[in-house]
Amino acid sequence: MSTGQVHPSWHPIDDGLVRRLIAEQFPQWAGLPVERYPSGGTVNAMYRLGDGMVVRLPLVKGGAEDVAMEQEWLPLVAPHLPTAIPEVLGAGSPAEGYPWPWSVYRWLAGQNPETEALSEPVLLAKDLAEFVAAMRSITLPGAPEAHRGGPLASLDTSTRAAIEELREIPQEGVDCDAAAAVWEEALRVPGWDGPPVWLHADLMPGNLLVDSGRLTSVIDFGCMGVGDPACDLFPAWNLLPADAREVFREALGVDDATWTRGRARTLSQALVALPYYRKTNPAMAHNARHVIRVVLGKD
Incomplete structure (x- = not known):
């Protein structure tokens, strides 16, 4: 869970606000217990609603676009996937001084996987590959462009800026020359150079749920859309150990160029995240350090 305000424009949210929103817009659920759910996420707040639901509210304006994305597309992509994904039970509107749309979802049980404590890494790699392959096979028309799903060069400015910022934080110990190379x-x-494919586009450990080491659910589809298939290779470096990483690659039949782009995209995300979250979000910073070590061969 975040230890401080991650984004300067966070909108304050508390239990009372969530109760008022529910009572006003979904009176059938008024009176159910509301409890903040600790999460390492940085864009949304989550509240358990009774035993079987969760309320998800954007903390920042940019998250409001993700809410609309999920409300429109989750029901359409769900039938094509082998893994459970969030089911929208209610679409909330701005009210009570809260300025953005929000959603109520069915609760999905499970735990976020931890890179150091995977009980079935090879089987998890196969589960992840099955999910990614299923996403790629979707052919729904009118697909949006995935967040970060464009050409690798579109990330060049932010990646180089992050490398230079990390040069000024020597205590992190990042080999910036190696990262640049x-x-x-x-x-x-x-x-x-192929047609764009459907992507989740944010396969971080915090967006995966496992039980007994196996993938049970994938959550947070706010970045989804179509783009470069390399964008959904993130788990190879942000989660899986070396042997499972190869199983994941083989199951997806990834060519050398796509694998190289996927590794670089994962590294870029970590390089940008580390200086931004190092003092405010321990989970995000920890995973960023892990990715940098793995990609640079320091782990």
Whole structure:
């Protein structure tokens, strides 16, 4: 869970506000217990509603677009996927001084996987590959562009800026020259020249739920859309150990160029996240350090 205000424009949310919103817009659920659910997420607040539901409210304006995305597309993509995903039970509107749309979802049980404590990493790799392959096979018309799903070069400015910022934080111990070399190598490989494919586009450990080591649910589809298939290779470096990483790659049949772009995209996300979250979100910062070590061969 975050230890401080991550974004400067966070909107304050508390139990009372959630109760008032529910009572006004979904009176059938008024009176059910409301309890803040601790999460390492940085864009939304989550509240348990009774035993079987969760309320998800954007903390920042940008998250409001994600709410609309999920309300429109989750019911359409769900039938195509082998894994449970969030089911929208109620679409909330701005009220009570809260300025953005919000949602009520069915509660999905499970735990976020921890990189250091995977009980079935190879089986989890196969589960993840099955999910990614199913996403890629979707052919729904009118698909939005995935967040961060465009050409690798579109991330160049932010990635280089993050590397330079990390040079000014020597206590993090990041080999910035090595990170720059990995990034520059990836920019030289061919880009994706096939049709854009459907992506979750944010397969972080915090967006995965497991039980007994196996994938049970994938959550937070606010970045979804179509783009470069390399965008859904994140778990190879942000979660899976080396042997399971190869199982994941083989199951998806990833070519060398796409694998290189996927590694660079995962590294870029970590490089940007570490200086931003190092003092405010321990979970995000911890995973960023893990990715950097793995990609640079320090782990």
